[in-house]
Amino acid sequence: MDQNDSTITRIVTSLLSSVDALKTCYFAHENGTVPPLAFQVDFPRLEIVLKGEICDGPFSLNAHDLLYVPAGSWNCPQWEKPATTLSILFGKQQLGFSVQHWDGQQLQNVMKQHVARRGPRVGSFLLQALNEIRMQPQNNNTAKMIVMSLLSHCADLLSSQIQTASRSQALFEAIRDHIDANYADALSRDSVAHAFYISPNYLSHLFNKSGALGFNEYLNHTRLEKAKALLKGYDLKVKEVAHACGFTDSNYFCRLFRKNTDRSPSEYRRQYHSQLSIKE
16 A cells, blocks of 8 residues: 555545445344454444455455444454455544555554544434444445445544644644743743643643653753853853753752763863864
8 A cells, every 4th residue: 555645534535535435335244153253342343445355254345345343243354365444443432443454465454543532423323324224235325325424524533633633733842942942931840831821731741742851851951952052152150050041959950960961060061172172
């Protein structure tokens, strides 16, 4: 599969590009003994063949055929020919997407993604309608239209997740810019969170999710980098450097500096000027 066209969102959007994109809607087994290798879960699923062909019990599914598996029901795909499938699991709190590919020898999990189920219960009502229509399998066109509506609902949730992630990243970058500009002030997790009208816990969450360093680590890293620049370029006392970089306790500054550089601030400055003299 082309990596440029392999994101879950693009796959779902591609299926929605035409009302005729889906072919036949099948309904999974509900009765009888569940085979040992069958897939059975407590939530409804959609299994859509993207490429190739799959045998699933009495069904032979080709590209853009789909199988609806009601909650508690099961299916048992037989991977014989190369094929790629999209599976959508409709959990109570989130949707689970997974793409699998059988290359003729082994089954690969190409990608997985989860998205929270928020807002009106549109998906639940559509699944209820699909459960009703499975009693009348001859109404295949209606079943396909309901599945298309479910895919449209999935696309909306995926788009919402992307927008939320984008807003979070923009907020994280704005907070970093704020720290970079105001590192000399008495910054704290609470004060920065207050400046951006968010909770301290959410601030920590943003750094843990989006950055390589936590909030305190990033703040100290920024201050220490500024301190190095002052030690190199100005003949200030260590205490003055500490205060200029937002450290109220010069002893703490010295301990932190040594921990990060294996040298005291004075040793760091002497070594820098010694190396500078040698180059000259």
